Amino acid sequence: MKILYFAWLREKLGLAEEEITPPEGVVTVRDLIAHMAARSPAHAEAFAAGKGVRCAVNLDFATPDDPVKPGDEVAFFPPVTGG
Amino acid sequence: MPRILVQEAPFDVAAEMARLTASRDDIGALASFTGICRADDGLAAMVLEHYPAMTERALTRIAEDAMQRWPLTGCTIIHRVGRLTPGEPIVLVLAASAHRAAALEACAFLMDWLKTKAPFWKREEPREGAPRWVEARAEDDAAAARW
Numbered sequence: 589m590k591i592l593y594f595a596w597l598r599e600k601l602g603l604a605e606e607e608i609t610p611p612e613g614v615v616t617v618r619d620l621i622a623h624m625a626a627r628s629p630a631h632a633e634a635f636a637a638g639k640g641v642r643c644a645v646n647l648d649f650a651t652p653d654d655p656v657k658p659g660d661e662v663a664f665f666p667p668v669t670g671g
Numbered sequence: 672m673p674r675i676l677v678q679e680a681p682f683d684v685a686a687e688m689a690r691l692t693a694s695r696d697d698i699g700a701l702a703s704f705t706g707i708c709r710a711d712d713g714l715a716a717m718v719l720e721h722y723p724a725m726t727e728r729a730l731t732r733i734a735e736d737a738m739q740r741w742p743l744t745g746c747t748i749i750h751r752v753g754r755l756t757p758g759e760p761i762v763l764v765l766a767a768s769a770h771r772a773a774a775l776e777a778c779a780f781l782m783d784w785l786k787t788k789a790p791f792w793k794r795e796e797p798r799e800g801a802p803r804w805v806e807a808r809a810e811d812d813a814a815a816a817r818w
Contacts, residue, residue, distance in 0.1 A: 592722070594720060594721075594722055594790070594792060595720055595792035595794070595804055596804045640807075644722070644725060644790070647722075647724055647725040647728055647729075648725075649788070661724075663722055663725070663790075665722070665790065665792065666792065666804065666806075666807070667806075667807030668786075668787065668788070668789060668790055668791055668792060668807065669786075669791065669792055669793045669804075669805045669806070669807050669808075670719070670721075670750060670762070670785055670786060670789045670790075670791025670792075670793070671706055671750075671761075671762055671782055671785045671786035671789075671791070671811075
């Protein structure tokens with residue numbers, strides 16, 4: 589699974605993307621966030637509750653209940669501020 | 672088909688307007704909005720980051736949504752990315768229709784949705800001090816929710 593980071597998440601982690609193999613049982617965005625938060629102290633900080641991290645799965649905005657599966661491209665980022 | 676562009680280069684508003692009305696006689700209204708980088712609080716520059724693979728797709732959806740809601744003959748969204756300085760245009764939205772209400776409403780809708788549903792992030796570079804990411808505004812969410 590390809591994980592991408594944008595804006596302050598990318599800066600905080602010092603990482604624009606990483607390839608991961610989530611364990612079985614990671615089937616939703618919510619599961620994936622819990623899994624990612626356990627990867628390192630920096631990840632834990634980035635994904636801490638209340639940070640308002642948003643997600644897109646395969647280029648569509650996703651909610652915590654949306655499914656994820658191996659091979660997906662999943663992006664994490666703060667709320668958007670374009671325009 | 673909406674015209675969607677994401678680019679570092681500036682855009683030519685007059686040329687874009689002419690493109691939407693060229694060889695048509697059924698357009699009575701062409702509404703436009705240009706967003707410009709403002710020099711708030713000693714801002715030296717604004718850097719716009721985006722999610723390239725997703726951006727065009729998100730913008731196309733927003734534009735197609737506008738074309739379904741209003742009887743538009745055409746619409747254009749051009750959003751710049753990269754480093755912009757105060758006074759420089761950031762975004763252009765155009766909506767063309769037979770009548771002005773549709774064109775003006777669609778233009779406002781496009782901007783409200785663009786601000787909340789397109790994968791762009793702004794980072795401000797002050798003249799003094801550290802750069803900071805612009806936080807999303809609740810007012811923008813409220814504006815988008817009215818549609």
